[in-house]
Amino acid sequence: MTVSLQRPMSKATDQNCLTLEKVTISYGSFEAVRDVYLDIPRGKVTAFIGPSGCGKSTVLRGLNRMNDLIEGCSLKGRVVFDGQDIYAPEVDPVEVRRRIGMVFQQPNPFPKSIYENIAFGARINGFTGDMDELVESSLRKAFIWDETKDKLKQSGNSLSGGQQQRLCIARAIAIEPEVILMDEPCSALDPISTLKIEELMHELKKTFSIVIVTHNMQQAVRVSDQTAFFNAEAVEGGSGKVGYLVEFNDTEKIFNAPVQQATQDYVTGRFG
Amino acid sequence: MTSFTPALQASSLRYDPALKRNRLDKFYNALSGFFSLIVVMPLFLVLVYVIIQGGRLISIPLFTQLPPAPGLEGGGIGNAIIGTFVVTIVASLIAIPIGVGGGVYLAEYSTGGPFARFIRTGNDILAGVPSIICGVFVYGAIVATRVFFGQSYTAVAGGIALAVLMLPTVIKTTDEGLKLVPKALSMGAIGVGASKFVTVTRITLPSAFTPIATGIVLAIARAAGETAPLIFTALFSPFWPEGVFNPIATMSVLIFNFAIMPYEAQNELAWAASFVLVVLILGANLLARWLRRFAN
Amino acid sequence: MMTDQIQARFTRRKRPPADRIVDGGFRYLTIALASTVAIVLLAIFLTVFEGAQDAIKEFGLKFLTTSSWNPVTGEYGAFTAIYGTLVTSFLALLIAVPLGVGTAIFITENLLPLRWREIIGVMVELLAAIPSVVLGLWAIFVMEPFLRPLLVFLNTALGWLPFFSTAPQGPGVAPAVLILVVMILPIITAISRDALNQVPIALRQGSYGVGSTRWIAIFDVILPAAISSIVGGIMLALGRAMGETMAVTMIIGNSTNFSWSLLAPGNTISAMLANQFGEASGIQVSALLYAALILMLMTFAVNIFAQWIVRKLSLRY
Numbered sequence: 001m002t003v004s005l006q007r008p009m010s011k012a013t014d015q016n017c018l019t020l021e022k023v024t025i026s027y028g029s030f031e032a033v034r035d036v037y038l039d040i041p042r043g044k045v046t047a048f049i050g051p052s053g054c055g056k057s058t059v060l061r062g063l064n065r066m067n068d069l070i071e072g073c074s075l076k077g078r079v080v081f082d083g084q085d086i087y088a089p090e091v092d093p094v095e096v097r098r099r100i101g102m103v104f105q106q107p108n109p110f111p112k113s114i115y116e117n118i119a120f121g122a123r124i125n126g127f128t129g130d131m132d133e134l135v136e137s138s139l140r141k142a143f144i145w146d147e148t149k150d151k152l153k154q155s156g157n158s159l160s161g162g163q164q165q166r167l168c169i170a171r172a173i174a175i176e177p178e179v180i181l182m183d184e185p186c187s188a189l190d191p192i193s194t195l196k197i198e199e200l201m202h203e204l205k206k207t208f209s210i211v212i213v214t215h216n217m218q219q220a221v222r223v224s225d226q227t228a229f230f231n232a233e234a235v236e237g238g239s240g241k242v243g244y245l246v247e248f249n250d251t252e253k254i255f256n257a258p259v260q261q262a263t264q265d266y267v268t269g270r271f272g
Numbered sequence: 273m274t275s276f277t278p279a280l281q282a283s284s285l286r287y288d289p290a291l292k293r294n295r296l297d298k299f300y301n302a303l304s305g306f307f308s309l310i311v312v313m314p315l316f317l318v319l320v321y322v323i324i325q326g327g328r329l330i331s332i333p334l335f336t337q338l339p340p341a342p343g344l345e346g347g348g349i350g351n352a353i354i355g356t357f358v359v360t361i362v363a364s365l366i367a368i369p370i371g372v373g374g375g376v377y378l379a380e381y382s383t384g385g386p387f388a389r390f391i392r393t394g395n396d397i398l399a400g401v402p403s404i405i406c407g408v409f410v411y412g413a414i415v416a417t418r419v420f421f422g423q424s425y426t427a428v429a430g431g432i433a434l435a436v437l438m439l440p441t442v443i444k445t446t447d448e449g450l451k452l453v454p455k456a457l458s459m460g461a462i463g464v465g466a467s468k469f470v471t472v473t474r475i476t477l478p479s480a481f482t483p484i485a486t487g488i489v490l491a492i493a494r495a496a497g498e499t500a501p502l503i504f505t506a507l508f509s510p511f512w513p514e515g516v517f518n519p520i521a522t523m524s525v526l527i528f529n530f531a532i533m534p535y536e537a538q539n540e541l542a543w544a545a546s547f548v549l550v551v552l553i554l555g556a557n558l559l560a561r562w563l564r565r566f567a568n
Numbered sequence: 569m570m571t572d573q574i575q576a577r578f579t580r581r582k583r584p585p586a587d588r589i590v591d592g593g594f595r596y597l598t599i600a601l602a603s604t605v606a607i608v609l610l611a612i613f614l615t616v617f618e619g620a621q622d623a624i625k626e627f628g629l630k631f632l633t634t635s636s637w638n639p640v641t642g643e644y645g646a647f648t649a650i651y652g653t654l655v656t657s658f659l660a661l662l663i664a665v666p667l668g669v670g671t672a673i674f675i676t677e678n679l680l681p682l683r684w685r686e687i688i689g690v691m692v693e694l695l696a697a698i699p700s701v702v703l704g705l706w707a708i709f710v711m712e713p714f715l716r717p718l719l720v721f722l723n724t725a726l727g728w729l730p731f732f733s734t735a736p737q738g739p740g741v742a743p744a745v746l747i748l749v750v751m752i753l754p755i756i757t758a759i760s761r762d763a764l765n766q767v768p769i770a771l772r773q774g775s776y777g778v779g780s781t782r783w784i785a786i787f788d789v790i791l792p793a794a795i796s797s798i799v800g801g802i803m804l805a806l807g808r809a810m811g812e813t814m815a816v817t818m819i820i821g822n823s824t825n826f827s828w829s830l831l832a833p834g835n836t837i838s839a840m841l842a843n844q845f846g847e848a849s850g851i852q853v854s855a856l857l858y859a860a861l862i863l864m865l866m867t868f869a870v871n872i873f874a875q876w877i878v879r880k881l882s883l884r885y
Contacts, residue, residue: 069769069776071682084285092287092294098779099285108770111793120788121778124293168774175778293781300783301679307670308688311757314750315695318706325709373601381595382602394605400804400871401612401864402811404838408845408860412615436608443605467583467591497699500813500838504846524701524814531705531818539709546702557697561690 017042017179017209018063018100023077025058025067031235032058033243036077038228040179045201045210047220047251050230051266055243057105059230060181060213064100065093082178098125101177105184107164109156109171114139114148117156117167121175134174142170143200162193169200173208180204182212186219198223217267220251227254229263319550325540326547334544339510339526345537349545351512355427355520356549358513359506360496362431367438367495368488372477374439375446375484380458380472392447399440406436407501415505420517427513427520430506434495441494445487449480486560493556497549499524523549616864619857626851631858637824639848644855646837648826650862653836656741656816657809660748665802667749668756672798673786676764689761696754704818707747708739712819715743719831730828739821741834747815752805759801763794796881803874807867813838837863 018040025033033055040046040063048056058067065086067073078085086096109117118135127134135152139145144166148159156167165185172180182201186194201210201223214220220227228248232241247254247263258264288294337348374391382388410433415424453476461471477484499522507519508529523545530542623631627644634645671692675685719736726732736742767790775785791798821833822843837859845856 064777066773066776069678069773071678082285086285090287091285094293094776094779094781095285095287097776102773102777104770104773104777106770108768108774110771110774110789121780124781124784124788125779171774171778293784297781297783300786304670304674304677305679307667308674311667311671311753312688312691312695314753315691315698317710318695318698318703321706321710322702370601370604373598374605377598377602381598388602391602391605394609396875397868397871398605398609400807400811400867401609402813402838402867404811404813404841405612405616405860405864408841408857409612409615411845412619412857413611436612439605439608443602467587469591469594472594493697497697497701499699499701500842503842507846524699527701527705528814528818531701531708542705546705549699550702553697553699554694557694 015039015041017081018211019078019080020059021078021080023059023062023075023079025055025062025073025075027070028072030240031242033230036245038245038248040209040211041226042209043205044225045205045212045223046226046228047224048211048213048228048230049215049217049220049266050243050246051232052215053241053243054230054232056213056228056230057183058243060183060211061102063179063181063211064097064102066097066102068093098175099177100179100181101172101175103165103169103172103180103182103185106188107161107168109159109164109167112156113153114156114159114167115152117171118174121171125175127175138170138174139167141173141203142166143196143203144170160193162189162196165189165193165197166200169197169204173204177208179209179211182210184213184215187215194219217255221255224251227251229254229258229260229266231262231266322543322546322550325543326545326550329540329544330547338512339521339530339541340537341510342533342535342538347537347541349523349526349541349548351509352521352523352526352545353548354513355506355509355522356496356524358427358516358520359430359434359502359522360492362428362516363434363438363495364488364492366432366435367442367491370435371439371442371488372446372484374443375450376472376477378443378447379450380468380476395440395443398436399444402500403437403498404500406433407503407505409433410436410501410505423517425505425507425519427506427516427518430502430520430522431516433501433505434498437498437501438491438495441491442488445491446480446484449483449487450476452483453479482563482566486563489556489560489563493553493560496556497524497553499528503528613864616857616861620854620861622851623854623858627855627858631855632862635824635826639852642851644852644858646840646855646859646862648824649835649837649840649859651826652741652820652834653810653838653863653866655830656745656748656820656834656836657806659745659830660752660809661802661806663745664749664752664756664805668753668805669760669798671753671757672760672764673791676761677782677786689758692754692757695750696758700751700812700814701818703747703750704815707743707815707819711746712738712743715746719743723831731830734827734829734832736831737833739819739833741820741830741832744816744820744834744836745830747819748809748812751812751815752809755805755808756801759804760794760798763797763801764790766797767793796878799881800874800878803870803877807870807874810836810867810870811838811863813842817842 016039020036020038023036024031036059048060050056061067062075063079067075075087079087081096081100084091110120112120115135118138119131122131122134136145139148144163147163156164159167186197189197198219204210212223226248229246230243231246232243235242247258247260254263255267258267333346334348335353336350338351339349340347378388378391410429414420414429414432418424420426420428457479458471458476461475502522502525506522506525508525509519509521513520527542527545530538533539623644631645632650633647635647636643636645637648675688716736719742722732723735771789771793772785775789816836817839820835820839822835822839823833824835827834841856841860844852848856
């Protein structure tokens, strides 16, 4: 570890797990989201809300360099995690993703057994303990052990959508990341599965910092401590809309006493 | 929970090139890149040699003269160029109507019953039949039986052999091209009282023109370069073509015959024919590619 | 009254009989044309099978295991050609599979900018378009002379192995294998590329999301998800390699004498057909058709096996 990496310029790293400084993300020449400053607190649930196309999912994927997989996607600015800019050239994105896990919009279990779905991540992260125990405890933490304990050898695809999503959460927590990013984890699920996953999030925030993108404002109110509202606006000379961060505050304040008019309009459903 | 100190290793995020996983990744990156280079290389080398060895022989006489007798110099491949066109046109005239018709049946009329499944499977098997077997078949069925005016080896026999080879491709591209046409379109035509025949010929087939044409162009290009089905059907001829019911020279058979001759003039003509053939075939492929882009 | 008016404006409200005939006739026409496939396939099989009868009666199954090929005495055994077909195809596959699948991975992953990967893809497709006879010509005059020193070295260094026991003398099994590799690479690469492109992006993200490196994701998640189509493509390539005629005929040496050595001239069934069928007569024709029948059954078996394995390995993702 070199000295230059150790002391970043960000403030208050003790309470914040991730800090965004003037982050702009573009697809090719098209800017999806511009100039975001954000301090994501440690040990809390932070929700990103906003209309479609406001760049909230793009920002979320930017937090563990998932955007690297998208052709032509680039990020300007700094995303500071654990005292280091994760976009610095000397940073290993694999290392980043091992400490910042992710749950996706569509449940995406691997075409392997339920057991292997959990064990895969742990194994490539060099887990040396008792694998059976880890699989069981991860499935328990994700509230899906009872449903799967008798069919660990079956394919992960044999589960229902809601179960698959909890399997994917178990997969993410099995590698013990510090942060879990969730990209609209309930949008493909029925209300009962959604409820289960929301309960799960309340448990998980005791151990992990969570960032969740959601379309559903009630869900943001139910699960999050802090909420960031993103919006999109047309820019002069541009063909599309560019997203930006409107307001970031305690969830309660965002929904009851927002500072910005746009936030007020959105949370009261008077949007657009 | 009182504190949220990093639970696992408080390690740096720094890329560590010494890590086994990173070394392996680098290795495989390089390996796959190296493999791609090996795969692409033959195309380069073949093209370079065909252009150097064949391209320098391109001249007017090459297109207008007959090949020389063994041991003599000069000459051209005029008869073989014409022959390749004749045989390929005969093959297209047979394979395109049959193939498009069969494809129309599979995509538009069949309801996925056992007969359609049988035809589709049969088509896949026919596509897998080695091209030399097509030649053997046409030899046995047409050349040896002398069905065409008592003639044995004929241009038509060669064309039929190539048609057998083209047929599966034409059927498959028609079948798949028609399936891409939105059902709503033909529903619309049927809805205003058009018969199935009118719907298929006026609405569905024209809508699927581009993918079908692309597939057919590729099938023709492939047939034009085929040799194995021709060597004992169309045979070869050192003379100008004498109608379609006589043996005929083709570029591909000329290349085969002249490549293994111990005379330099013949070897050179083989390279020249390769140049002409490759230019035609790659040209057809680029045309097909352009057609496809045009459709998107 | 109303009907009369409509009748006056739409003269063909009632379909004329000719219309019905055309409509129905067209349907039967397409059925007939589709049946051509079955008829041709059957005719091919019967032609070859009928022609092979004399040789089947004469030589029986001994034909598969003996390697004499003597038009003077009328003794025929196809072992050399069958062995040559199998050896050249499988060796070519052994070399081409890692190369082709590796290239497919290289052009579906983001190792190079998209533009470059597309160019490589187009080049592979164009390689597939080059006629086999042109590759054969190139193999005779360019590839084989270029590789000769390497083959000579193999003979001197590893000559104690039966596979390298003869001095290379131009045409032979080894150059035939290499030209087959060139011919089947495009098939394997193109099919593998399509299979890899169809793996859902979500699986890839899931794998990276738990901290995979690129190649862990490829080996443990992406390749297994695409494996059924890739294996199907490999089988297709095997069938193609077994039936491939021209390039092999031109470079394999067409020797009917059996040799274990890959550096010696050899033969394949299709090469033997290309060389001898035109001039053969009597029992030799029948023997050649017997060999053709064996080749047909071999490629048929490979194709059936390909379909079976694709079903067997199909993973739901």
